[in-house]
Amino acid sequence: xxxxxxxxxxxxxxxxxxxxxxxxxxxxxxxxxxxxxxxxxxxxxxxxxxxxxxxxxxxxxxxxxxxxxxxxxxxxxxxxxxxxxxxxxxxxxxxxxxxxxxxxxxxxxxxxxxxxxxxxxxxxxxxxxxxxxxxxxxxxxxxxxxxxxxxxxxxxxxxxxxxxxxxxxxxxxxxxxxxxxxxxxxxxxxxxxxxxxxxxxxxxxxxxxxxxxxxxxxxxxxxxxxxxxxxxxxxxxxxxxxxxxxxxxxxxxxxxxxxxxxxxxxxxxxxxxxxxxxxxxxxxxxxxxxxxxxxxxxxxxxxxxxxxxxxxxxxxxxxxxxxxxxxxxxxxxxxx
Amino acid sequence: xxxxxxxxxxxxxxxxxxxxxxxxxxxxxxxxxxxxxxxxxxxxxxxxxxxxxxxxxxxxxxxxxxxxxxxxxxxxxxxxxxxxxxxxxxxxxxxxxxxxxxxxxxxxxxxxxxxxxxxxxxxxxxxxxxxxxxxxxxxxxxxxxxxxxxxxxxxxxxxxxxxxxxxxxxxxxxxxxxxxxxxxxxxxxxxxxxxxxxxxxxxxxxxxxxxxxxxxxxxxxxxxxxxxxxxxxxxxxxxxxxxxxxxxxxxxxxxxxxxxxxxxxxxxxxxxxxxxxxxxxxxxxxxxxxxxxxxxxxxx
Amino acid sequence: xxxxxxxxxxxxxxxxxxxxxxxxxxxxxxxxxxxxxxxxxxxxxxxxxxxxxxxxxxxxxxxxxxxxxxxxxxxxxxxxxxxxxxxxxxxxxxxxxxxxxxxxxxxxxxxxxxxxxxxxxxxxxxxxxxxxxxxxxxxxxxxxxxxxxxxxxxxxxxxxxxxxxxxxxxxxxxxxxxxxxxxxxxxxxxxxxxxxxxxxxxxxxxxxxxxxxxxxxxxxxxxxxxxxxxxxxxxxxxxxxxxxxxxxxxxxxxxxxxxxxxxxxxxxxxxxxxxxxxxxxxxxxxxxxxxxxxxxxxxx
Numbered sequence: 002x003x004x005x006x007x008x009x010x011x012x013x014x015x016x017x018x019x020x021x022x023x024x025x026x027x028x029x030x031x032x033x034x035x036x037x038x039x040x041x042x043x044x045x046x047x048x049x050x051x052x053x054x055x056x057x058x059x060x061x062x063x064x065x066x067x068x069x070x071x072x073x074x075x076x077x078x079x080x081x082x083x084x085x086x087x088x089x090x091x092x093x094x095x096x097x098x099x100x101x102x103x104x105x106x107x108x109x110x111x112x113x114x115x116x117x118x119x120x121x122x123x124x125x126x127x128x129x130x131x132x133x134x135x136x137x138x139x140x141x142x143x144x145x146x147x148x149x150x151x152x153x154x155x156x157x158x159x160x161x162x163x164x165x166x167x168x169x170x171x172x173x174x175x176x177x178x179x180x181x182x183x184x185x186x187x188x189x190x191x192x193x194x195x196x197x198x199x200x201x202x203x204x205x206x207x208x209x210x211x212x213x214x215x216x217x218x219x220x221x222x223x224x225x226x227x228x229x230x231x232x233x234x235x236x237x238x239x240x241x242x243x244x245x246x247x248x249x250x251x252x253x254x255x256x257x258x259x260x261x262x263x264x265x266x267x268x269x270x271x272x273x274x275x276x277x278x279x280x281x282x283x284x285x286x287x288x289x290x291x292x293x294x295x296x297x298x299x300x301x302x303x304x305x306x307x308x309x310x311x312x313x314x315x316x317x318x319x320x321x322x323x324x325x326x327x328x329x330x331x332x333x334x335x336x337x
Numbered sequence: 338x339x340x341x342x343x344x345x346x347x348x349x350x351x352x353x354x355x356x357x358x359x360x361x362x363x364x365x366x367x368x369x370x371x372x373x374x375x376x377x378x379x380x381x382x383x384x385x386x387x388x389x390x391x392x393x394x395x396x397x398x399x400x401x402x403x404x405x406x407x408x409x410x411x412x413x414x415x416x417x418x419x420x421x422x423x424x425x426x427x428x429x430x431x432x433x434x435x436x437x438x439x440x441x442x443x444x445x446x447x448x449x450x451x452x453x454x455x456x457x458x459x460x461x462x463x464x465x466x467x468x469x470x471x472x473x474x475x476x477x478x479x480x481x482x483x484x485x486x487x488x489x490x491x492x493x494x495x496x497x498x499x500x501x502x503x504x505x506x507x508x509x510x511x512x513x514x515x516x517x518x519x520x521x522x523x524x525x526x527x528x529x530x531x532x533x534x535x536x537x538x539x540x541x542x543x544x545x546x547x548x549x550x551x552x553x554x555x556x557x558x559x560x561x562x563x564x565x566x567x568x569x570x571x572x573x574x575x576x577x578x579x580x581x582x583x584x585x586x587x588x589x590x591x592x593x594x595x596x597x598x599x600x601x602x603x604x605x606x607x608x609x610x611x612x613x614x615x616x617x618x619x620x621x622x623x624x625x626x627x628x629x630x631x632x633x634x635x636x637x
Numbered sequence: 638x639x640x641x642x643x644x645x646x647x648x649x650x651x652x653x654x655x656x657x658x659x660x661x662x663x664x665x666x667x668x669x670x671x672x673x674x675x676x677x678x679x680x681x682x683x684x685x686x687x688x689x690x691x692x693x694x695x696x697x698x699x700x701x702x703x704x705x706x707x708x709x710x711x712x713x714x715x716x717x718x719x720x721x722x723x724x725x726x727x728x729x730x731x732x733x734x735x736x737x738x739x740x741x742x743x744x745x746x747x748x749x750x751x752x753x754x755x756x757x758x759x760x761x762x763x764x765x766x767x768x769x770x771x772x773x774x775x776x777x778x779x780x781x782x783x784x785x786x787x788x789x790x791x792x793x794x795x796x797x798x799x800x801x802x803x804x805x806x807x808x809x810x811x812x813x814x815x816x817x818x819x820x821x822x823x824x825x826x827x828x829x830x831x832x833x834x835x836x837x838x839x840x841x842x843x844x845x846x847x848x849x850x851x852x853x854x855x856x857x858x859x860x861x862x863x864x865x866x867x868x869x870x871x872x873x874x875x876x877x878x879x880x881x882x883x884x885x886x887x888x889x890x891x892x893x894x895x896x897x898x899x900x901x902x903x904x905x906x907x908x909x910x911x912x913x914x915x916x917x918x919x920x921x922x923x924x925x926x927x928x929x930x931x932x933x934x935x936x937x
Contacts, residue, residue: 035813042815043717049706050713053789054730056782060737063748088516101499103520111525130644137641150645152924157652159920161843163885164909167892168655170535175542185493186543187528198655201648252736259738261846266892270529271494281528286740286846291498291531293744294850297412297435298752310744314737321736325729378855382679382896385856389677403880404855404894418770532894554896630679 064314068307075301080109080308098272098288100302107305109312111272115282118189119264120257122278123196127257128250131201135208135246140234151209158202166266169195174267183279187269190278195263200253207252211245211331212238248327255320259313261286285309370610373401376410376423377502378532379451379551380599383630384423390626391617400614407502414602415439420611422602425451425502426509443602448618450633452552452577452588452596453507456537456561458544463487465565465574468594472511474547477524482545494527495536495548503533506597507549537561552577552588553631568594589636599632656913663910666903672911676856680891681900685908690860691881692915695777695848696841698877703781704834707788714789715796716818735786743847746779747771751851767878771852773861774877779847784837791836795829795930796822828930832923839919842912845885852879853886855894884912 071080083106085093099106134154138147169191178186215238223233239246269281270291289306296303374384381404388400410422415435428436428443436443455471457463463485466474473479474492483489497504512521530536533550540546541560555563556578565574575593577584587593601618603611617623624634674684710731718724756769768774799822807817863876888908895901 039813039815046709046713046717049709050718051727052706052710053734053785054727056785057730057734057737059749060741060745063745063753064741067744067748086517097525099522099525102522130648133641133644134648137645141641148928152921153649155924156917156920157648159839159843159916160655161845161885161912161916163843163845163888164659164913167888167905167909168658170892171538172658178542184491185528186539186546255736259736259740261738261740262889265531265846266535266889270498271526273526281526283529286738289740289744290846290849291529292500293747294406294409294500296408297415297432307744307748310741314741317736317738317741318733321733322729325732378894381855381894385679399859401857401859401880402855403857404890416770530893532890534895534898535893538898 068311071304071308116284123193127200131204134205138209139212162262166263169267185281192268207249211242248324251324374421377407377425378404380423406500446601449599454552493545496527663906666907679896688882688887692884694875698777711792740846750775776851788833791833795826835923853883854880
C-alpha cells in the first residue's frame with residue numbers, strides 16, 4: 002500500500018555519462034543487471050502511479066463492505082418510508098429519519114431534500130458571482146493586476162470550512178436574524194451562503210481558465226465586426242467557453258453536496274421535509290458527521306450511515322465524471 | 338535554484354525536528370499511569386476538572402478526557418478501548434447484552450447529579466410550565482406560544498444530537514411513552530445542535546425558541562430564562578436554579594423532577610489506577626469540585 | 638463590464654470583512670503563552686499548544702505518507718506512461734479522488750484503516766486493541782489519501798514543464814531512463830513538488846470532517862508523544878497510536894460545546910486566527926514558489 006520506499010540506491014554501473022554513451026556507440030549491450038533494475042524501478046513507479054485508482058476502488062469496496070449490510074438489515078423501501086400502525090389499526094406513512102426511536106425510521110428523503118436545499122441555492126449564488134469574477138479576470142482586468150488577483154482566489158479557496166461554519170454560526174446567523182427574521186435562525190439559506198464561500202473560488206478560477214483558453218482571433222473577429230466589448234463577452238466568449246463554465250458549475254455543485262462542517266454548524270440539522278429556505282434542514286453529510294461518532298459498530302444505524310456514504314460517494318463520483326467528460330470533449334475540440 | 342535547495346533543507350530540518358522533538362532528556366524514573374475517560378459531553382467539563390486537580394496531586398498519573406456523547410463513551414467501553422465511560426444515563430438493556438457477548442461486565446458508579454433545565458428566551462412572557470406541557474411542546478403538539486398563553490408566535494424547538502445523554506434522558510423522562518406503548522419522539526422540526534453551548538447561544542438569540550440542557554450550564558447565565566416546572570396544574574412550580582444559584586435541595590428531594598444521576602462505568606472491578614481516580618471523585622474534595630462546576634453533588 | 642468589476646470587488650470586500658473580523662477579535666489574545674500553553678480550567682484559560690502540536694504531528698505523518706507516493710505517481714504518469722486506456726483511467730481517478738467528499742474519506746478511514754488494517758495488525762501482533770481504534774496514525778493516513786491528488790497534480794505540472802530537449806540530451810548521452818529521471822527530471826521538478834507539499838499541508842490542516850471520528854479528542858492534557866529510550870536518555874517522538882487534539886476540531890468544539898461562551902470566545906477567535914494564519918502563510922509561500930519557477934521556465 003502506501004509504503005514509503007526511497008529507491009535511491011546507487012546505480013551499480015557508475016560510469017560517467019560520457020563513457021556510457023561511447024560504450025553504447027560501440028554496440029556494447031547494456032548489462033542485464035541494469036536492465037532488470039530499470040524494469041523493477043518502472044514497476045515500482047507504475048504501482049505508485051496507480052495509487053489513486055487503487056484508492057478509488059478501495060473506497061468503493063469498503064463503503065460497500067459496511068453499507069451493503071444496510072440493505073440486508075433495513076431494506077430499500079425502509080429507506081424511503083416507514084408505515085406506523087396507529088392505535089385504531091390505521092396505517093400512517095412516515096417519511097422520517099429517526100434511527101434512535103423505539104420504532105427505527107430510516108427514510109432518507111428528509112436528508113436528500115436537506116442536501117439539495119442547501120446545495121442548489123449555494124450553486125446558484127456561486128454561479129452568479131463566480132462567473133462574473135471569472136469574466137472579470139479573464140476579459141476585463143489588465144494582465145498585471147490579474148497576476149495579483151488570481152492568487153487571491155486561491156487564498157479565498159484555502160479558508161478552512163470549519164472557520165466559515167463558525168463565523169456563520171456566531172456572526173452571520175445573528176446578523177441575518179436581526180435583518181430578516183427568518184422562521185428559523187439557523188436555516189438552509191444561511192448554510193448555502195456559507196457554502197458559496199467554498200464554491201465561488203472553484204467556479205471563478207475554472208471559468209477564468211476556460212475563457213482564457215479561447216483564441217484571441219475570436220475576440221478580434223468580433224471587434225472587427227464592430228461589436229462592443231460587452232457584446233463580445235456575452236455573445237462570443239461566454240458561448241465559446243460555455244462547456245468549461247458548465248463543467249465548473251457541476252464540480253461546484255458536487256462540492257456543495259459533499260461539504261460537511263458548514264452545514265453541520267449552520268443549517269440547524271432539523272430533519273424537515275420542506276422547500277422553505279428559511280427553515281432548518283439536515284443534510285446527508287451532517288448526519289454522518291453528527292451520528293457516526295456514537296453508533297455502536299455493527300448496528301443497523303451504523304450500516305445506514307455507511308449507506309448514506311455510498312449515496313454521497315456515488316453522486317459526487319458521477320458529477321465529477323460528467324465534468325471530466327465535458328472538459329475532455331472541450332480539449333478535443335482544440336479549444337484548449 | 339540555490340534558494341530552493343535552502344528551502345528544501347529548512348523544511349526537511351523542521352520535519353525532522355518535529356519527529357525528534359526536543360532532543361534528549363533524562364529518562365523518567367516512574368512510568369506514567371494512563372487512565373482514559375470518554376463519553377458524555379455534559380460531564381466532559383466536570384471530568385476535566387477532576388482530571389486537572391487529580392493530576393496536580395498525583396504527578397505520575399495522566400488522565401485523558403474526551404467527550405463525544407454518552408453513547409460514544411459506552412461504545413468505547415464495550416469495545417474495550419476505554420478505562421472509564423462517562424455517561425449521563427444508565428446503560429440500556431441492549432448495551433448490557435452487547436457487553437455480555439463481549440465478556441465485559443460494566444460496573445456502575447454514581448458520581449454526581451444533574452438537573453435538566455428547560456430554557457426560553459428572556460423576552461418570553463412564560464415563566465412556568467407543567468411537565469405535560471413541556472412534553473407536548475417537544476413532540477410538536479403545541480405549535481404556537483399563544484396556546485400556552487404566551488405571545489402569538491410559532492414555537493421553535495432546539496434539541497441535541499441523538500448521541501447525547503441529555504437527549505436520551507429527556508426523551509425517556511419527559512416525553513415518555515404514548516398510548517401504543519412506544520416512546521414518543523421529538524418533533525421532526527426540532528433543530529439539532531452539537532452542544533449545550535450552541536443550544537444556549539441559539540435560544541439566547543431566538544425569541545421563539547425553547548431548549549433544554551444541564552442546569553449547571555445555564556444557572557449563572559443571564560441571556561436565557563430557566564423555566565419553573567410543576568408536576569401538574571395544582572403543584573408548586575419549582576425552578577432548578579434561581580438568581581444564579583442551583584437549587585440543590587429541590588433536586589435532592591425530587592421536587593424538581595427532571596433530574597438524573599451522572600455515572601461512570603468501568604469494566605468489572607477497576608484496577609488500582611482507575612480505582613484511585615474513582616475514590617478521588619467520590620471523596621469530599623471531588624464532590625466539592627462538582628459544586629464548583631455548577632453540578633449537583635451526591636446527597637450527603 | 639462595470640457589473641463584473643463591481644461583483645468581483647464586492648466579493649473581495651466580503652472576504653476582507655471576514656478576515657478583518659477574525660483578526661480584530663483574535664489578535665488581542667495572541668501571545669507566546671497562548672501558543673505554547675495548554676488549555677486550563679475547561680478551556681476558559683490557557684492556550685492551544687496541544688491542538689497546534691496535534692495538528693503538526695498529524696500533518697507531518699501525512700506528508701511522510703503522501704508525498705513520496707504522490708511524487709512517484711506523478712513521475713510514472715509523466716515519464717513512463719504511454720497514452721493508453723489505463724493511463725486515462727488513472728488520470729480520471731486522480732481527478733475523481735479530488736472530488737470525493739471529505740466526510741466519505743472519514744468513513745473510508747474508519748472502515749479501511751481502523752477496522753480492516755488496524756484490527757488485523759492487532760490480530761497478528763496480539764496487541765489487544767491498540768491499532769484497531771481511532772488514533773493519530775489513521776487520521777494522518779486518511780488525510781494523506783485525501784491530499785494525494787493535490788500532490789500528484791502539482792508535481793505533474795512541474796514535471797511536464799521540464800523541457801523535452803533536456804531529456805533527449807540525457808538519453809543521447811546514453812543515460813538510462815532512471816538516471817535521466819534522477820539527474821535531469823527530478824531536480825527541475827523540485828519546486829513543483831515543494832509547492833504540492835505545501836498545498837497538501839494547508840489542505841490537511843483545515844480539514845475537520847474526516848477526523849471527527851478518527852481520533853480527534855475534546856481535551857487531552859498530554860501531548861501524543863512517546864519516549865524512545867536508549868539507555869538513560871530518552872527522545873520524545875510522536876506517538877502514532879494515541880488520540881490527539883486538532884486545531885480545526887478545537888475551533889469546532891469551542892463553537893458548539895464550550896463551557897462558557899463569554900469566556901471562551903476570545904480563545905476561539907484566537908485559535909481561528911492561528912489556523913487562518915497557518916493556511917494563508919502556506920498558500921502564499923506556494924504561490925510565490927510557483928510564480929518563481931514559472932518565471933524561470935519562461936512561462937510568464
